[in-house]
Amino acid sequence: MARSIGIIGAGFTGALLALHLLRRCGDQDRIFLIEKARRFGAGLAYSTGNAHHLLNVRAGNMSAFSAEPDHFVEWLRRLPDQTRAMIDDDPPGPSSFAPRGLFGSYVQQSLAEAIWRGQGGDRLTIVNDEAVGIEREFGGIGVKLAVGRKLVVDTAILAVGNFPPAGTAGPVFGDPWDERALADLDPKAPLLILGTGLTMVDTVISLLDQGHQGPIQAISRRGLLPRQHVGAIPDETGEIRLPRPWTFDPPPSGRSLVALTQVVRRTIDQAERGGRGWRSVIDGLRPHTQRLWHELSHVERKRFLRHLRPWWDVHRHRAAPQVMARLTEARERGQLQIVAGKVAETKVAEDGVVVQVKLRGGDALATYRGARLIDCSGLNSDCTKLDQPLLKQLLETGLIRSDALRLGVDVAADGALIDRDGQAAADLFAIGPITKGAFWEIIAVPDLRVACEAMAARLLPAAPESQPADFGITSSRTIAPSRSGRGAG
Ligand SMILES: Cc1cc2nc3c(=O)[nH]c(=O)nc-3n(C[C@H](O)[C@H](O)[C@H](O)COP(=O)(O)OP(=O)(O)OC[C@H]3O[C@@H](n4cnc5c(N)ncnc54)[C@H](O)[C@@H]3O)c2cc1C
Structure with missing residues (x-):
């Protein structure tokens, strides 16, 4: 019997799930990969164009396929000399820390190769649009798209990933990945950063790369910095x-x-x-x-x-040694200061932002001023507070509920979404960081790739016998989705 599956979100997780489903599906099965951004396979983590934003996991642990641990390292080694020069080690090896943007290209290329290797047929359809609603209807799951059309599939999976904090107001940037946060900045201006984790590290690296010389104060409750990996x-x-x-x-x-x-x-x-x-x-x-x-x-x-x-x-979640070395240098020359304390008040002033911090270990209040405040304190995971049309609609209609710790959505052990009444769905699933409440360790590539393999086996238990050993895909196309009816047209 032909099966149709809609994957919503094509960051690393959605793209990899599509690859694994393609390995298992038959000629009549259809996979729809729905992504609102222009770039497929990269998501928030691997879209960065800054070559100094490095993976925080060694290349030897970043293969998209757990059974082929050298897959990514070999891909890096095949890169043209000019691109390979972006990696500190030559030749790159399992211990290397590659630029994150390269990893995005690796995922994209793995997907593209799977498509190009095909010889006709329609198993994978790429849909470049935002899913804004899901409803059960006769014959399947209707996935409403922002353009106003609808895809009907047997099963839908949320692979919607990480949500950056929203809310940019004047000099306060709620989303540290907003390009405007570091644009048109006086290189001598003082800056304030909320958070001292990996996102702060990325932001400081970007500032140093653009020649920022002004003081940077990074504030978090405990002032803890990511530890670094040992060198090779x-x-x-x-x-x-x-x-x-x-x-x-x-x-x-x-x-x-x-x-x-x-x-x-x-x-x-x-x-x-x-x-x-x-x-x-x-x-x-x-x-x-x-x-x-x-x-x-x-x-x-x-x-x-x-x-x-x-x-x-x-x-x-440790950082690459070469990244932390740059942060240490910035601290040693007094440009970067780490402040441990709780923000008591944030005020927008004429020349920027003023933040009052109750310093850790006492009652002393300190005042910090910056031309801008960039919030690097973490990703949003509480789906009840997210301003995302799809999640809002799913919560309102009761098809999903938040997990008890507000880390994402509530799912069963196999990723089945649990509805408002506590029932696990047979046709709606979630995978990736939004399932953190159930699995906790489900953020980084080594865990996500195992989850994708398991989800593919759960949804398509019997791989067709006629499939070749590699991707069983025959071709793909990009569509303008249909207004109704199964699949797209
Ligand atoms: C800055 C950063 C750096 C990281 N670095 C590493 C690292 O070095 N190594 C590591 O192992 N892990 C790293 N991680 C962890 C990271 O979470 C995973 O590696 C992985 O990228 C998660 O992928 P994802 O596809 O689940 O989510 P995402 O990458 O967030 O992708 C979700 C996708 O869904 C799309 N989407 C969302 N809603 C809709 C909708 N309604 N309709 C259509 N499309 C939608 C989004 O546009 C996005 O492309 C990092 C995370 C971050 C944030």
């Missing part, structure tokens, strides 16, 4: 290898956050004493994190978010 270490044969994650034996488990933290601390002590370092332990937790999250009660998860998350984030 050659083994005894001179070969550069990826650092080996710690093997937990027995695997960590338990419902108490305190007990779990003790196990991790003890293991870190052991790793440090044995010369393996704390990073190996944090990386060794990765295969267990989703299960551990699942085992924790709601109260324990809340406790984790309140007390441990900032520490977890800076140790888990």
Whole structure:
């Protein structure tokens, strides 16, 4: 029986899911990949044109396919010399940190190759439009598009990813990825940044690249900076290898956050004493994190978010050494200052912004002034507060609900969306960062690619026997979607 599947969002997750579905689908099946932005496969993370915005994961862990760990590294090695020169290591290897924009091109090219390898047929349809609503109707799921047309499919998957904070008002930039945030800036102007995580790091790198000389003050409650990856270490044969994650034996488990933290601390002590370092332990937790999250009660998860998350984030999501070296230099020459404290008040003044900060560890209030304030304090995940037509409509009609911790949408273990009444859908799914409430560790590529493989197997359990070993796709086309009826026309 022919099946039709609509994927909403073509960042890394949506594009990769399409690739995996294409590997499994038959001649009569149809996949629709719907993306509102012009660029498919890149999303927020990999659209940056700045070659100094590096991946925060080594190339050896960034393959789009878990069964082919060298896929991305080999792609990097095949790049023309001029493009490869953007990468610090020559030749690039598993330990390299490549520019994020290159990774976007890699995903795009993987999708394009899958399309070009085909020989006729219509399995993948690219739809360049915004999905603004979903409704159940006779014969399937109707996905309403902003142009006013509708696609009808058997199954729809939300792969809508990361939502930047909104709300730019005068000199206060709610969205740090808004091009205007750093444009037309006096190079000597003082600047304020909210947040001291990876987005702040990106913003400071962009400022340094554009020759900014003015002081930059970055403020967050604890003033914690992302830790950095260790540099590449050659083994005894001179070969550069990826650092080996710690093997937990027995695997960590338990419902108490305190007990779990003790196990991790003890293991870190052991790793440090044995010369393996704390990073190996944090990386060794990765295969267990989703299960551990699942085992924790709601109260324990809340406790984790309140007390441990900032520490977890800076140790888990690390920056490339060459990126952190530039930040350290900026701090040492006094241009970048990290302020630990809670913002008490933000006022727009004639010449910019004035922020009052209650400094950490006391009651002292400090005043900071900047020509602009750029909010790098994090992505939006509370879908009840997002100004997105699709999510608003889905919440209003009860087809989705927020997860209990407001980290995204509520889903079952297989990604099925849970509706207002607590029922898991058979035809509506979500995948990627908006499922963080259920899985927690579902943000970075190594976890997303596994999720895409599992989702493809869930939706198309039987790969057709006639499929070739690689992509079973025959061709694709770009469409102007139909007003109604199954599929597009
Ligand atoms: C700045 C940044 C850097 C990162 N760096 C790394 C890294 O180095 N390594 C790593 O492993 N992870 C990194 N991550 C984590 C990142 O979340 C994932 O790697 C991955 O990019 C998530 O992809 P996604 O497709 O789920 O979401 P997104 O990339 O956000 O893509 C979602 C897509 O859906 C589209 N969309 C949304 N709503 C609609 C709609 N209604 N209709 C049509 N289209 C819609 C959007 O336009 C977007 O293209 C980074 C994240 C950020 C924000």
